[in-house]
Amino acid sequence: MKEIIIDGNSYKFDPGQTVLEVARGNDIDIPTLCYSEHLSITGACRMCLVENKENGSLETACTLPARDGLEVETDNDKIYDARKTVLDLILSDHPMTCMTCEANGDCQLQDLAYQFDIEESSYGSKKEDRFELEERNSFIVYDPDKCILCGKCVRADSELQCSDAIEFSERGFKTKVAAAFDEGLGGEDSSCVFCGLCVENCPTAALSYKPARKKGREYELRKQRTTCGYCGVGCQVELNIKGNEVIKVDSVYDDTAPNPDGEMCVKGRFAYGFIDSPDRLKYPLIKKDGEFVESSWDEALDYIADNLSRIRDEHGGREIGALSSARCTNEENYIMQKFMRAVMKTNSVEHCARL
């Protein structure tokens, strides 16, 4: 049996696994910032450095393939010094605005600073912003000054959403993430569909949901998993609720869900305003004397049945059409057209998604 030695202990592994995967699978803590099990591996942040005991070199656990007999250490002075220096460098270019930051309490960078006990970068903290805030659209705010260039947003956008709307632009110290021609996510040439997966993957508050800004932070929010009601796919989503108001919608990561990597569309992510809308329909309405009047379900269904039967009998089924909704399931839509064709004797069926 093939085994890898981590911190002196042997572990079995599956072919293709990395050192990081084996370590995490065995509850060995290795810090990461750019790694995500849902995305390809890039090895950019250098937080997951471990020591390869074969030659004493530091290698990133996320890119190092496990192999038989490989011996690594995940925690010693050399590793600690390297990781802390990397973190120190990231913090030297990150504004110390946790007090007012959207991600406070839900920030991987903050967590690591706490773990490595860095109150302020030894190179001095970032005093002035180097970039402009990008918020020319209605959904997503990008603050490049808070960006640590882990590239998760770029990969999520390219590999999961397949929009390829954002990429790194410029290079070196000036690197930032940008949409086409730096015109913003809502720019004319942008292919962004505002699925929000980039925000979901951001380890800091470089990307945040615009409608949720200043409405509450992680520890104030109640989480409720639910099924998105917008179409028949049945995406799993997580409502973030403060008081009795939905503040934002996060992804759910569940291999049994139709969206296992947290994928969502703009409706599921952002179109939750109807929940508390005062215009929302709560009862069936029947028009009486030119006015919509609240009624009971029994009365409404009787009214519909009576009138559909009457029209069919008096004028024939061809005088009746039905339009159903993309918010219904496939089965419901099937029943609708079957009912219309078989019972109402009409072929006039339509669906709102066929735009």
Add this chain to the structure above:
Amino acid sequence: MKEYTAIKELPYYEELDFYKKQKRIVLQNCGLIDPEKIDDYIEKKGYQAAAKAITQMKSKEIIEEVKKSGLRGRGGGGFPTGLKWQFAKDAEGEKKYIVCNADEGDPGAFMDRSLLEGDPHKLLEGMMIAAYAIDADEGYIYVRAEYPLAIRRLKKAISQAEELGLLGENIFGTEFNFKIHIKEGAGAFVCGEETALMASIEGKRGTPTSRPPYPAQSGLWGKPTNINNVETYANIPFIIDNGAEEFNKFGTENSSGTKVFALTGKIKNTGLVEVPMGLSLRDIIYDIGGGITDDKGFKAVQTGGPSGGCIPAEQLDLKIDYDSLKEIGAMMGSGGMVVMDEDTCMVDVARFFLTFTQSESCGKCTPCRLGTKRMLEILERITEGEGKKGDIEKLEQLGKVIKEASLCGLGQTAPNPVLTTIKYFRDEYEAHINDKKCPAGQCDALKGSYVIDEDHCIGCGQCKTVCPADAITGKKQKAHTIDPEACISCGACAEVCPVNAISN
């Protein structure tokens, strides 16, 4: 009758000091043939090695011969070429690629350029042999767009070789097919790193990726790929033609053959030199290079380009090969050799080289993107007279982590100039930080006010005339004085003083 005695006195190449200790294998034809005529190259036994390899040798035999030759990558890494070819040969795959790294980016280095411009067919021949050895049928030359003449000549060489059937299908009547494309780089230094280079050929952003997988397993477009630099390929025809043993006669045990260096800086004979490995720095600088300009004192030599290291005078007798350079913290690199004289400020040199690597960092990994930036800020502070206690230790600590933690060769070597200058010239750093003095007198902010030696001053008044700050007073024929408050340390007075009585 007129006597043409002068002709007799003209020395042969080998008799010139500049050439005496050189051995030209790679540059053998440069300057002697017309690079735009394939016939010229063929006349110099060109393409005979390829013919031999392709018609008489099995790929295994070729790889064994290259292994035996001990040839190591001339791009700087020094990885054994034969072994690299073996990996690519052993990799499974129908389609394989050959890539030539001609993205020569080190400032002051133009070894590859000379070869591309002076003897392009030698590269094509080397690539052909490599392609045949690893079963590749397509090759790319990634060459800087800043080398227009090299590109023009390469294109011409390729079309000439195609016309003669040396490139294309059924080469030498065999089943071996090979074509070569040229890809022009857009000037990013990091694209000299092999994974970034291949990303660039693929049309992606030129940033490096983690290895493994190595290019031999998954390279260009995910196919097994062999990538070497220009000089490495250019050594191949000689090895196949003359055999590994002949090649092994040059160089040292672990670094066989020759290496081309670009001599530059404060040295009398600048230019390209090709020497057997194992020659000492002293031989190169004093015998071939003719010594330091104006016969000043030698201070240091920077090898391996901006990511190499500064080697001090104590190491002048160091035998130049891959391992000895690495041992002292420098590196072979692609062969740049910048000579510095006694007037050079080593802190300023470190700052200069780091400015280059910092601006060329691709920005992908943290230590290189932010670490080199912070290092540079510290160096800038020191040269501006604002160095603090602890700066040297901070540079050392940060430099060590950047070397260990960076993703690619650029970051892993970027701190070298800083670390080696600290190692060998720590006193200069200390003088800048503690005494606020630049011993070499190069850092403007640290130049003190100028002083006139009253014993030597002849009272000519020239200094007073040129002083732009009216800081000099004194009567004719009497010793003059400089007001240190008013002096702006421009040095104009010292320049005009006929008796060298002014210093700072």
